[in-house]
Amino acid sequence: MEAAPPLLEIDGLSIDAMLADGPVRLVDGVTLGLRAGEVLGLVGESGCGKSLLSYSILRLLAPGLRISGGDIRLEGRSLATLPERKIRAMRGNEISMIFQEPMTALNPVFTIGDQVAEVFRTHQRLSRPQARAKAVEALAAVGVPSPEIRVGQYPADLSGGMRQRVMIAMALACRPKILIADEPTTALDTTIQAQILELMRGLQRNFGTSIVFISHDLGVVAEVADHVAVLYCGRVVEEAPVAELFRNPRHPYTRGLMGAVPQPDAEDMPDVLHEIKGNVPRPGHLPGGCRFHPRCPVARDICRISDPPRVAVGAQHHVACWEAADAS
Amino acid sequence: MQAELLRVKNLVRRYELRSGLFSRQQRYIHAVDGVSFSLNRAETLGIVGESGCGKTTLSRAMLRLVEPDEGEIIFRGRDIRSLTKEELRRERRHMQIVFQDPFGSFNPRMTVRELIDEPLSVHSRDSAAARLERVREVMAKVGLDPRLCDRHPHEFSGGQRQRIGIARALVLRPELIIGDEPVSALDVSIRAQILNLMKQLQEESGASFVMVSHDLGAIRFICHRVAVMYLGRVVEEGRTEDVFREPLHPYTRGLIDAVPVPRLRPGKTRQLLTGEIPSPVNPPRGCHFHPRCPLALKQCNSVAPAFNEVGGGRRVACHLFAPTGGIDTPAPVPVEKAGLAGRRPDQH
Numbered sequence: 001m002e003a004a005p006p007l008l009e010i011d012g013l014s015i016d017a018m019l020a021d022g023p024v025r026l027v028d029g030v031t032l033g034l035r036a037g038e039v040l041g042l043v044g045e046s047g048c049g050k051s052l053l054s055y056s057i058l059r060l061l062a063p064g065l066r067i068s069g070g071d072i073r074l075e076g077r078s079l080a081t082l083p084e085r086k087i088r089a090m091r092g093n094e095i096s097m098i099f100q101e102p103m104t105a106l107n108p109v110f111t112i113g114d115q116v117a118e119v120f121r122t123h124q125r126l127s128r129p130q131a132r133a134k135a136v137e138a139l140a141a142v143g144v145p146s147p148e149i150r151v152g153q154y155p156a157d158l159s160g161g162m163r164q165r166v167m168i169a170m171a172l173a174c175r176p177k178i179l180i181a182d183e184p185t186t187a188l189d190t191t192i193q194a195q196i197l198e199l200m201r202g203l204q205r206n207f208g209t210s211i212v213f214i215s216h217d218l219g220v221v222a223e224v225a226d227h228v229a230v231l232y233c234g235r236v237v238e239e240a241p242v243a244e245l246f247r248n249p250r251h252p253y254t255r256g257l258m259g260a261v262p263q264p265d266a267e268d269m270p271d272v273l274h275e276i277k278g279n280v281p282r283p284g285h286l287p288g289g290c291r292f293h294p295r296c297p298v299a300r301d302i303c304r305i306s307d308p309p310r311v312a313v314g315a316q317h318h319v320a321c322w323e324a325a326d327a328s
Numbered sequence: 329m330q331a332e333l334l335r336v337k338n339l340v341r342r343y344e345l346r347s348g349l350f351s352r353q354q355r356y357i358h359a360v361d362g363v364s365f366s367l368n369r370a371e372t373l374g375i376v377g378e379s380g381c382g383k384t385t386l387s388r389a390m391l392r393l394v395e396p397d398e399g400e401i402i403f404r405g406r407d408i409r410s411l412t413k414e415e416l417r418r419e420r421r422h423m424q425i426v427f428q429d430p431f432g433s434f435n436p437r438m439t440v441r442e443l444i445d446e447p448l449s450v451h452s453r454d455s456a457a458a459r460l461e462r463v464r465e466v467m468a469k470v471g472l473d474p475r476l477c478d479r480h481p482h483e484f485s486g487g488q489r490q491r492i493g494i495a496r497a498l499v500l501r502p503e504l505i506i507g508d509e510p511v512s513a514l515d516v517s518i519r520a521q522i523l524n525l526m527k528q529l530q531e532e533s534g535a536s537f538v539m540v541s542h543d544l545g546a547i548r549f550i551c552h553r554v555a556v557m558y559l560g561r562v563v564e565e566g567r568t569e570d571v572f573r574e575p576l577h578p579y580t581r582g583l584i585d586a587v588p589v590p591r592l593r594p595g596k597t598r599q600l601l602t603g604e605i606p607s608p609v610n611p612p613r614g615c616h617f618h619p620r621c622p623l624a625l626k627q628c629n630s631v632a633p634a635f636n637e638v639g640g641g642r643r644v645a646c647h648l649f650a651p652t653g654g655i656d657t658p659a660p661v662p663v664e665k666a667g668l669a670g671r672r673p674d675q676h
Contacts (some may be wrong), residue, residue, distance in 0.1 A: 219588030
């Protein structure tokens, strides 16, 4: 695992929003790697750039957004400059994606069977009956009960959890190398979320699919990810293997996020929750120096003036913080 | 002070389903199906459950924002179901609600000052100057700069807007505040700020607080007591610390275990609940939870468990904790009589 070259490399990637009065940088020089068979968790609050980052991998950025620097490479091939035709062939085949709201991603006027079978017809050129049989198989593999009945039903007949299982079946139909999951369990109930996370972990083990898992919930990331990157204001502030991150969080923002969540099964509940003071700054109005410094409990003079460098603080553990930089 | 502020008895709220032209039977969804609890002054109660459990309907029904079909709501010693419209309007100043969505719940044309003043101008006869004084005081209390009172809500962030919502609820010094998922729309770092604020304000003001949420961590942090709901019924109720440290109902246990927490928990055995949340249109017979229950007994699919006191102010609706057993519901009950059918022995 240590020596394997990354399957997917995000290399100094920047994304700008093109506004009337000039570009505003939303993702700023992000470098990350996804190894084969690994789950990479991207965690951060709204506006941190985690979703943009994931959309940019499949070149699904909305109009007005553009990759303004850096590159994304799949097994060495650059995706940022690939022609649209080639990207389209890759979507669903080599890299596929699932979204937060499975209702909007499924077409309400076609049956579940039609929609799952379409993937096999499009990408593998199977006949209708063959594709139908494969659809039943694919639904069974993601734990949809009585799939031969479900293929005749419409998305509205299914619960949120079942719809997300259907989405996962479609996404994994062509055995892609990489699955991008953008908050796939956020819209689900707690007990259903636990089932879907369990399912994704199982599929990842069985098929060896690599997953980029985006979430605002550090708890969800703790359950699914092998490696975690914490984003703040368009930058990676800390990344580490999951066990290392939770054992030894080094960035004050990471520590703040961990302390801010009351845990229902904790031994003791604190009287006051750990707060991160202030608000997330808006893009285009970012503070100078370290972007976290106005909210940071340990900020010093240098943090207000100068961007902290990314330093290694352990095996595969990197942090962008002056305190860590001084200690190392 | 252990005086009772609110007592809800056998509250039922059902919604009629539009049925087919030739259907003989009128069908109902029992969103709230015979819920009883009481709330003391200065006490906080959490109502927790997943979608369709009825927690939001319950929070609306106890204020008569939706009209209950059956049951009593004794608030400050009077059954508010018997009040006239005008009497209810006057009583409303003592009960306020904070909504989940701080973006959708304000009139965008009003300034923060007008928004917070609105309940005062409706319910109090104070002069404009006195009211402004109170608005400023409440703004400061919830951590908003009173100098910003002439701005509009869109100029504030999500967390600040929720502070405005809390200020609006507090301005009349109500005796009961209901929070309907008050922190669910907020980012993690902001959520902690608002939870700390709500806890502090509740302790200072001595108001009673009912927090409706699917967020078990938030409930455990804020609430003295908790009621866990499943498909319209309360399945477990007790002191928060007791319920979270030692959940008795298998659903409560499964729910707590299903929450992903931001820490490592190696080797911890968790019981993941299987199956889906059934449709409230056709709830399973007997105990609603039995098809998903890892510990279901023989009688669970036919007999609804009684809501038994198990000591320490704790109640559980589960056959595992019911030495006396429940009442028989041997055959499917015609739905016209469903109000009676769902009734349990403790509800007379």
